[in-house]
Amino acid sequence: QTVVTQEPSLTVSPGGTVTLTCASSTGAVTSGHYPNWFQQKPGHAPRALIYSTDNKHSWTPARFSGSLLGGKAALTLSGVKPEDEAEYYCLLYDGGTRVFGGGTKLTVL
Amino acid sequence: EVQLVESGGGLVRPGGSLRLSCAASGFPFSSYSINWVRQAPGKGLEWVSSINYNSNIIYYADSLKGRFTISRDNAKDSLYLQMNSLRAEDTAVYFCVRGGSGATKYDLFDIWGQGTMVTVSS
Numbered sequence: 501q502t503v504v505t506q507e508p509s510l511t512v513s514p515g516g517t518v519t520l521t522c523a524s525s526t527g528a529v530t531s532g533h534y535p536n537w538f539q540q541k542p543g544h545a546p547r548a549l550i551y552s553t554d555n556k557h558s559w560t561p562a563r564f565s566g567s568l569l570g571g572k573a574a575l576t577l578s579g580v581k582p583e584d585e586a587e588y589y590c591l592l593y594d595g596g597t598r599v600f601g602g603g604t605k606l607t608v609l
Numbered sequence: 610e611v612q613l614v615e616s617g618g619g620l621v622r623p624g625g626s627l628r629l630s631c632a633a634s635g636f637p638f639s640s641y642s643i644n645w646v647r648q649a650p651g652k653g654l655e656w657v658s659s660i661n662y663n664s665n666i667i668y669y670a671d672s673l674k675g676r677f678t679i680s681r682d683n684a685k686d687s688l689y690l691q692m693n694s695l696r697a698e699d700t701a702v703y704f705c706v707r708g709g710s711g712a713t714k715y716d717l718f719d720i721w722g723q724g725t726m727v728t729v730s731s
Contacts, residue, residue, distance in 0.1 A: 501671045501672075534714060534715035534716065536716060536718050538654070538718070540654075545704060545721040545722070545723060545724060546654065546704075546721060547721075548717065548718050548719045548721075551715060551716065551717050551718065551719070552715040557717075557719055587653075589653065589654050591654075591656065591716075591718065593714065593715065593716070596666075596668045597656070597668050597669075597670060597671070598644070598656040598659065598668075598716070599656060600646075600653060600654040600655060600656055601653075602653050603653045603654070
């Protein structure tokens, strides 16, 4: 089964920029994996941020953007705010099944 | 209001069965695929299963090995997950999540229920 890998943890300063990545064990991530990105804070259900690589939901702050970068899916946060501290998950479409990454714990410090 | 509300969780013995339900409202349920996603305590998200809008296309995570069955009743705007031969490792919060509309391949995963807790323990 496909394994999806994310950075376990990242730290960024307020106002800074950080890129989270999402890699597939089967090879390069493409638009055909329809990458999704989610944010989850303790005690809450996940909140969708990005779908199909780079599409934002109506509630997604402008500072969040999705892309493909070096064979991986990427989520970039520009002008990070303290409230962006959370766990972030990617999800890849894999020929019908879907696979979540292990999550990246983002610390804003 | 667009929402999904799960129910049916609880405590069950290893080897037992449980049926989860998910009630949809505020959107045309019969036009969307729906997914089940679970999260074990203190762990990450795990995709469980998906069913397309007309129940013709169903997928499961390989790890389930035929123990779970997803279904839907569009007349009742409801989704179900029948879970059999439950194991301790199935202990998790189970979320139903809206997928994509019609025949689109991509999922929105935009609407999440609050989740229902399933605990498998003797």
